[in-house]
Structures are given as C-alpha cells and as structure tokens.
Amino acid sequence: xxxxxxxxxxxxxxxxxxxxxxxxxxxxxxxxxxxxxxxxxxxxxxxxxxxxxxxxxxxxxxxxxxxxxxxxxxxxxxxxxxxxxxxxxxxxxxxxxxxxxxxxxxxxxxxxxxxxxxxxxxxxxxxxxxxxxxxxxxxxxxxxxxxxxxxxxxxxxxxxxxxxxxxxxxxxxxxxxxx
Amino acid sequence: xxxxxxxxxxxxxxxxxxxxxxxxxxxxxxxxxxxxxxxxxxxxxxxxxxxxxxxxxxxxxxxxxxxxxxxxxxxxxxxxxxxxxxxxxxxxxxxxxxxxxxxxxxxxxxxxxxxxxxxxxxxxxxxxxxxxxxxxxxxxxxxxxxxxxxxxxxxxxxxxxxxxxxxxxxxxxxxxxxx
DNA sequence: CCCATATGTTTCACGAGTAAAACACCTTCC
DNA sequence: GGAAGGTGTTTTACTCGTGAAACATATGGG
Numbered sequence: 001x002x003x004x005x006x007x008x009x010x011x012x013x014x015x016x017x018x019x020x021x022x023x024x025x026x027x028x029x030x031x032x033x034x035x036x037x038x039x040x041x042x043x044x045x046x047x048x049x050x051x052x053x054x055x056x057x058x059x060x061x062x063x064x065x066x067x068x069x070x071x072x073x074x075x076x077x078x079x080x081x082x083x084x085x086x087x088x089x090x091x092x093x094x095x096x097x098x099x100x101x102x103x104x105x106x107x108x109x110x111x112x113x114x115x116x117x118x119x120x121x122x123x124x125x126x127x128x129x130x131x132x133x134x135x136x137x138x139x140x141x142x143x144x145x146x147x148x149x150x151x152x153x154x155x156x157x158x159x160x161x162x163x164x165x166x167x168x169x170x171x172x173x174x175x176x177x178x179x
Numbered sequence: 180x181x182x183x184x185x186x187x188x189x190x191x192x193x194x195x196x197x198x199x200x201x202x203x204x205x206x207x208x209x210x211x212x213x214x215x216x217x218x219x220x221x222x223x224x225x226x227x228x229x230x231x232x233x234x235x236x237x238x239x240x241x242x243x244x245x246x247x248x249x250x251x252x253x254x255x256x257x258x259x260x261x262x263x264x265x266x267x268x269x270x271x272x273x274x275x276x277x278x279x280x281x282x283x284x285x286x287x288x289x290x291x292x293x294x295x296x297x298x299x300x301x302x303x304x305x306x307x308x309x310x311x312x313x314x315x316x317x318x319x320x321x322x323x324x325x326x327x328x329x330x331x332x333x334x335x336x337x338x339x340x341x342x343x344x345x346x347x348x349x350x351x352x353x354x355x356x357x358x
Numbered sequence: 359c360c361c362a363t364a365t366g367t368t369t370c371a372c373g374a375g376t377a378a379a380a381c382a383c384c385t386t387c388c
Numbered sequence: 389g390g391a392a393g394g395t396g397t398t399t400t401a402c403t404c405g406t407g408a409a410a411c412a413t414a415t416g417g418g
Contacts, residue, residue, distance in 0.1 A: 272396080
C-alpha cells in the first residue's frame with residue numbers, strides 16, 4: 001500500500017504518520033510514541049510543503065536556499081556580510097560562498113569590500129535582485145495561502161502559536177542541550 | 180484556557196520566525212504574512228529537530244534516512260521490495276538503492292530474489308539489523324521526549340492533532356495540486 | 359615591532375540525493 | 389512466438405551541502 005492510498009484520496013481519517021505510529025505500537029506496545037506524532041508530522045509536513053513551495057521559485061530559477069539568502073538581504077534592508085548571511089539563513093559559510101558566487105554571476109547581488117577590515121565583504125541586492133524578490137514574494141505567499149487554506153483560520157492561528165512556542169523553546173534550548 | 184492563550188499571545192520573547200515576519204511586514208506592509216508563521220516555523224522546527232535527533236542515531240553510525248529504511252522494515256514486520264521501501268520512506272528509488280547497498284555491506288539487511296518475478300528483490304532485516312533498531316528506538320524516543328518536554332502536555336496533544344489535520348489534507352491535496 | 363592567536367571567508371575532497379537513461383524482466387496482444 | 393510496451397531496479401552524470409583545512413587579515417601581548 002502506498003502512502004497516498006493509506007491517506008485516502010479525500011476524507012480519509014488518518015494521515016500517514018498515524019498509520020506509522022500504529023505499526024510501531026503493534027510491534028513495541030510498551031513505547032511512548034507521543035513524540036513521533038509531533039516530530040514525524042513536522043518532518044513530513046516540511047517535506048511536503050517544501051516540495052510544494054518550490055514550484056513558484058523554480059519558475060524564477062531559484063532554489064529555496066537562494067531565495068532565503070536574497071530574502072534576508074531584502075527584509076533587513078541593508079548590506080550583510082557572508083558570515084551574517086550564513087547565520088541569518090542557518091546555513092554553513094561554505095554554502096553561502098557558493099550561493100553568492102552563483103547569485104553574483106546572475107547579477108542579483110553585488111559585493112563591496114570593507115574599508116577597514118579587508119577580510120570581510122558586504123553583500124547587497126542589485127536592482128534586478130530586489131525586483132526579483134519583490135516579484136516572487138507575493139506569488140509565493142499567495143501560493144502558500146492556497147496550500148494552507150484547507151485548514152480553518154482558527155486552526156491556523158492556533159497552529160502558528162503552538163509552533164511559535166515550540167520553536168522559541170527549541171531555539172533557546174537546543175544550543176545548550178548536548179546528549 | 181484555550182490553546183492560543185496557552186501559547187501566549189505575545190507574552191514572552193519571540194522566536195526567530197516572528198522576527199523575520201516583522202521585518203517583512205515593515206518592508207511590504209500590504210502582504211499577508213500569515214502563511215510564513217506556519218510554514219516558516221515548520222521548516223525551522225524540522226531543521227532544529229533533525230539536528231537534535233541526529234545525535235542518538237549518529238552514535239549508532241546511522242543517518243536518519245537509513246534509520247527510516249530500517250524502521251520501515253521493522254514496523255511493517257515483513258519483507259519489502261526496494262520500490263515499496265522508496266514509497267514507505269518517501270524517497271527516490273535511486274536513493275534506496277544506495278542505502279540498501281550500504282546497509283547490506285554493514286550486515287543490517289539481506290536481500291532475497293523473488294521466485295516469480297526476477298526483476299524484484301525482497302529486503303529484510305538481519306538479526307543484527309533488528310537488534311540495532313530495537314536498541315536505538317527507545318533511546319531515540321526518550322531523546323525526543325526530552326526535546327519536546329518544554330511544551331506542556333496539552334499543548335503537545337493539540338499540536339499533534341493540528342499537524343495531523345494539516346498533514347492529512349496536504350497529503351490528500353498536494354498530489355493533485357499543480358500550480 | 360613581531361609573534362601568537364583569533365576571526366572572516368574561501369577552497370577542497372567527499373558524501374548523498376536527484377532525474378533521466380539504461381537495464382532486466384514481465385505481460386499482452388496479434 | 390515475438391514484438392511492443394509496461395514495470396522494478398540500478399547506473400550515470402550531475403548538483404549541492406558539509407567539515408576541515410587553507411588562506412588572508414586583524415588584534416593584543418611581550
């Protein structure tokens with residue numbers, strides 16, 4: 001049985017994670033499978049949403065990490081160094097270097113040397129880069145709105161609030177938590 | 180107390196996504212940033228959780244996709260073909276081929292030819308593979324429980340339910356939705 | 359002033375995933 | 389029976405991300 005069949009075309013009662021959890025409970029009845037129901041679903045939702053989100057971006061020839069980089073420059077409204085971009089987009093410095101090279105070649109960002117510290121450079125959007133971000137963003141948000149529209153508005157608010165709380169605590173914790 | 184209240188209507192600090200959304204609203208006041216608050220948080224939570232989850236698995240020398248593959252075999256309780264494993268773990272056939280090669284070399288899974296259809300093979304856990312999964316899973320779940328323990332129990336249940344609803348609809352929809 | 363160390367960025371070697379082609383085999387229909 | 393087309397799996401060529409080392413520069417102590 002495929003995942004899609006398990007979920008049912010429409011009006012099915014279970015998502016795929018529920019089915020997986022049921023299987024685990026049958027095999028290991030003693031285990032507390034509670035965390036799976038949250039973490040498994042978050043992972044699965046992220047995978048599905050990312051796949052869906054990619055559609056509008058791909059039309060513009062951008063990957064999501066590339067868009068995140070451009071978006072960081074756009075939303076902060078000022079230049080950022082490669083290191084700041086790495087922190088802002090939660091990726092490694094090496095990845096940022098590669099993306100910057102690519103985006104520079106495409107004329108979407110520009111670099112400027114720092115006057116005082118010659119190790120650092122400052123990256124900013126070109127006009128073309130800014131226009132691209134501003135053009136894509138509404139399209140992207142509209143698409144995301146459509147994707148989420150299956151969930152009632154109050155459910156969306158609750159979900160956003162709960163995820164916000166979880167995320168806030170994860171971010172506060174996970175840096176320190178070493179097991 | 181409702182979930183939204185429990186989650187705190189701007190009671191405490193902000194998570195990173197809230198800060199990002201605020202930046203976007205300052206730059207583009209007209210846009211509906213609602214979807215970001217869900218999708219951005221899901222992605223960020225997934226990234227953080229995955230990083231955290233990896234710790235127990237890495238001790239066993241397994242990546243998460245490898246563990247998912249072994250887990251699919253363990254929880255279904257029977258042999259699966261490479262194609263079924265790909266569907267069950269939501270990954271491409273090529274990726275499953277590579278993982279199977281690796282896991283076979285490590286003696287965690289075995290392959291058996293099909294008697295009727297010589298294209299397909301059947302994959303099953305070895306005893307070592309089964310023991311590894313059974314040994315890791317409780318550790319993994321305990322770790323996940325610890326990671327989630329910052330969230331109150333009712334919040335966890337609500338979050339699981341909301342994510343389940345979202346996931347169920349995404350799975351029903353996204354296959355058909357082509358924008 | 360110069361060395362030691364810290365910091366910002368890039369390069370390198372590699373691993374892992376993907377789409378598409380290739381391959382192997384099955385099934386159907388004439 | 390054999391060509392035509394379908395299905396299950398693997399191979400191929402490629403992209404992208406990563407950690408570690410390399411590189412370039414700054415800074416502070418002796």
